[in-house]
Amino acid sequence: MATDRIMVGIIGAGTIARAIIEDLQASGAADVCYVLTSRSGRERPSRLANVPWLTNPDEAVARPVDLVIEAAVPEIFARLAPAVLEHSDFCGFSCTALADPMLEAAVRDATAKSGRRLYVPHGAILGLDGLVDGRDVLERVVITTTKSGKSFGLDPGASGVVFEGSTRDACRRFPRNVNVHAAIALAGLGFDKTRSRIVAVPNEPRMRHTIEVSGPGLEWTIQVASQSLGGVTGSYTPASAAGSVRRIIDRSGVVIA
C-alpha cells in the first residue's frame, strides 16, 4: 500500500457495521475507504458524507484496501470473500456462508495463494481463541442457542428443541441465526464434528448461547445471554464487533485461514 495507514472497506451499514465504523472513527485506528450496501445512500449517516457509498460489489472488490469487513448477509460473504482474499484480509460476521464446502475450499485456496488472512469475529460469543488453541486436543464441542421461535423464523408458539445435529446442517437450516455456531465450528472441530442445538422458548426476548467443550481431562462451558436489538443481533454484539476489529488491526484477531 502507498500509505502505512490501515485502509478498511466495510460491507453493510446496519447495526454491526455502524458500531465498527463509529469505533474506527473515534479511535482513528484505520481509514474507512468505502461502505458497500444494497440500499444506495438511505442508511448513510451525515458524518460519513465523505466516504464512498457503493452499491456495486465489483466496484468494492476493485478498490485496494488492507482489510474488508463483512457485516451484511451470507450471500454477499459468499460472493466476495474469495476475490477479496486475493489482495486483502477479510473478516466476516455472516460466517454461516462457510458451511458450503466449496466456498470454504475456495477461501482457503485464496489465502494460501495470496498470504492474506481470513478472520472470524467473536460476534455474540466469547472464547474462539481457546478453541483455536485447543483444537488438537478437543473431542466434543456443542453449542446450544435458545431464543423465541419467532426470531428463528418459526411458529412463535414453538417450544423445546427444534433442531439437533451437525453445525453444517444448522447453518443450512438457519443461515441468518447461527453465525456463532459457524464461528465455533471454524475455530474448533469443523462444521461436521461440531454439534448444534436450537431451542425455542415462546416470548423469550433474550438470546442465550451455551458452548460446552470437552476433551481428555479438560472441559469448559461458556454461557452468553443478551437482549435482541430488534433483528438478529443482540445487545453485546456491537461492542464485541468493534473489539474484534480493533484486535485484527493490531494483528491479534482469530485467524481461520
Ligand SMILES: NC(=O)c1ccc[n+]([C@@H]2O[C@H](COP(=O)([O-])OP(=O)(O)OC[C@H]3O[C@@H](n4cnc5c(N)ncnc54)[C@H](O)[C@@H]3O)[C@@H](O)[C@H]2O)c1
Ligand atoms: N457472528 C456473529 O456472532 C453475528 C452476530 C449477529 C449478527 N451477525 C450477522 O451479521 C450480519 C449483520 O448483522 P446486523 O445486525 O448488522 O444486520 P442489519 O440488518 O442491521 O444490517 C445488514 C446490512 O447489510 C446490508 N446488505 C444486505 N444485503 C446486502 C448485499 N447484498 N450487499 C451489501 N450489503 C447488503 C443492508 O443494507 C444493511 O446495511 C448478519 O448476517 C447477521 O446475521 C453475526
